[in-house]
Amino acid sequence: MDAILVRGGGPLHGTIPIAGAKNACLTLMPATLLSEEPLTLTNAPRLSDIRTMTQLLQSLGAEITTLQEGRVISMSCHGAINTRAEYDIVRKMRASNLVLGPLLAREGYAEVSLPGGCAIGARPMDIHTDGLQKMGVSIELRDGYLYAKATGGRLQGAVIDFPFASVGATENIMMAATLAKGTTVINNAAREPEIVDLADCLRRMGAQIDGDGTSTITIQGVDRLGAATHPVVTDRIELGTYMLAPAICGGEVELLGGRIDLIGAFCEKLDAAGIDITETEKGLKVKRRNGRVRAVDVTTEPFPGFPTDLQAQMMALLCTAEGTSTLEEKIFENRFMHAPELIRMGAKVDVHGGKAIVTGVEKLKGAPVMATDLRASVSLILAGMAAEGETKVSRVYHLDRGYEHVVSKLSGVGANIERIKDE
Numbered sequence: 001m002d003a004i005l006v007r008g009g010g011p012l013h014g015t016i017p018i019a020g021a022k023n024a025c026l027t028l029m030p031a032t033l034l035s036e037e038p039l040t041l042t043n044a045p046r047l048s049d050i051r052t053m054t055q056l057l058q059s060l061g062a063e064i065t066t067l068q069e070g071r072v073i074s075m076s077c078h079g080a081i082n083t084r085a086e087y088d089i090v091r092k093m094r095a096s097n098l099v100l101g102p103l104l105a106r107e108g109y110a111e112v113s114l115p116g117g118c119a120i121g122a123r124p125m126d127i128h129t130d131g132l133q134k135m136g137v138s139i140e141l142r143d144g145y146l147y148a149k150a151t152g153g154r155l156q157g158a159v160i161d162f163p164f165a166s167v168g169a170t171e172n173i174m175m176a177a178t179l180a181k182g183t184t185v186i187n188n189a190a191r192e193p194e195i196v197d198l199a200d201c202l203r204r205m206g207a208q209i210d211g212d213g214t215s216t217i218t219i220q221g222v223d224r225l226g227a228a229t230h231p232v233v234t235d236r237i238e239l240g241t242y243m244l245a246p247a248i249c250g251g252e253v254e255l256l257g258g259r260i261d262l263i264g265a266f267c268e269k270l271d272a273a274g275i276d277i278t279e280t281e282k283g284l285k286v287k288r289r290n291g292r293v294r295a296v297d298v299t300t301e302p303f304p305g306f307p308t309d310l311q312a313q314m315m316a317l318l319c320t321a322e323g324t325s326t327l328e329e330k331i332f333e334n335r336f337m338h339a340p341e342l343i344r345m346g347a348k349v350d351v352h353g354g355k356a357i358v359t360g361v362e363k364l365k366g367a368p369v370m371a372t373d374l375r376a377s378v379s380l381i382l383a384g385m386a387a388e389g390e391t392k393v394s395r396v397y398h399l400d401r402g403y404e405h406v407v408s409k410l411s412g413v414g415a416n417i418e419r420i421k422d423e
């Protein structure tokens with residue numbers, strides 16, 4: 001396994017290009033199942049999760065070719081479709097469950113392995129399945145698989161009230177509804193930019209969707225969808241992650257392709273902590289106002305609130321702040337596993353249930369630490385960049401799932417970071 005070696009250093013300067021969004025691409029790719037015509041995605045990120053989704057879709061019968069070193073993904077499902085998503089692929093990545101809605105829309109049938117839990121939580125699918133049942137789907141759980149069948153052969157439009165604004169359930173139901181008979185309304189839908197990006201792509205394919213980006217999405221079913229080419233939206237989580245690099249190290253960095261509208265709540269918290277964010281022609285310029293950042297309180301919420309996927313990274317910053325911060329994680333039940341690792345670096349973090357109290361320290365100390373999940377891994381790298389001495393982050397396979405070229409992007413602005421072979 002590889003590890004990342006980071007040595008604390010001085011202020012950062014330069015530019016970091018932001019890639020296409022992993023969590024947009026992972027829902028855009030299954031949309032190819034909805035049409036016999038080709039779907040081409042541009043600005044795709046080059047990540048192991050994208051390769052896993054490619055493998056899954058190919059196992060279902062999709063023909064997929066990539067161009068420009070993976071930046072362009074061309075997909076086509078004009079042949080017979082296999083409706084069974086096998087456990088050995090699904091268990092690697094929860095987003096595999098996003099083939100459920102498209103398979104039901106296209107074939108009226110699907111066998112999809114339950115993804116199982118992951119480090120950050122149980123990750124049930126009840127909101128997905130309750131919504132599909134309202135669309136006339138019978139669902140049986142057997143030997144770890146969901147056996148789903150559109151009882152009338154074709155999905156029926158329905159009014160669906162979500163108990164929680166689930167991102168994945170919104171995506172699954174929205175894709176399913178594009179080919180259903182009649183109109184579907186999703187109340188309390190997720191509002192994330194990835195939902196809007198998916199709706200934009202589906203409209204390009206001929207779908208009739210309104211209200212995406214708000215809590216009520218209306219989908220008028222059509223008989224078929226056509227071909228489309230769609231650019232993957234900028235990755236707001238990668239953007240926020242790299243904005244924290246100059247925040248924690250000092251200096252000034254421009255994030256190419258960055259857009260404030262993608263991470264408004266996050267930018268407000270950075271501003272309150274003493275970070276200047278300026279919109280430029282090419283993206284966002286970020287610099288620390290002066291000296292240590294100030295403590296701020298953070299609560300994770302569905303968009304447009306503070307993103308849970310930036311909670312671990314923000315904790316790294318607040319470990320070096322002046323004062324005491326409270327981080328409340330309200331989306332996942334177990335998303336503080338980075339805390340014990342930061343404590344090994346001298347951080348003062350008290351975790352009680354869904355809350356972490358962080359008392360800032362002047363300087364963290366480098367130490368060997370272990371990545372436990374995707375966002376925790378990059379939180380430890382940020383901490384290591386601001387720490388005295390050397391930090392070795394092991395199990396960086398987590399990192400490769402969601403961040404392309406981390407070492408070159410960060411060393412490109414002056415971080416002392418390298419990837420090494422680990423035992």
Ligand code: EPZ
Pocket residue numbers: 023024026094095121122123124125126127128129164165166167168169308309331332333374375402
């Ligand atoms: C998406 O996961 C993202 N993944 C996650 O990013 C992100 O953290 C999450 O949305 C929240 O923003 C992708 O887009 C591939 P949810 P998803 O359904 O769709 C509970 C990353 O780091 N829930 O909004 O699974 C669930 O257990 C990943 O890139 C149910 O109870 O998120 C969780 O506590 C991590 N029943 C909460 O809702 C359901 O049927 C949020 O889940 C569905 C979800």
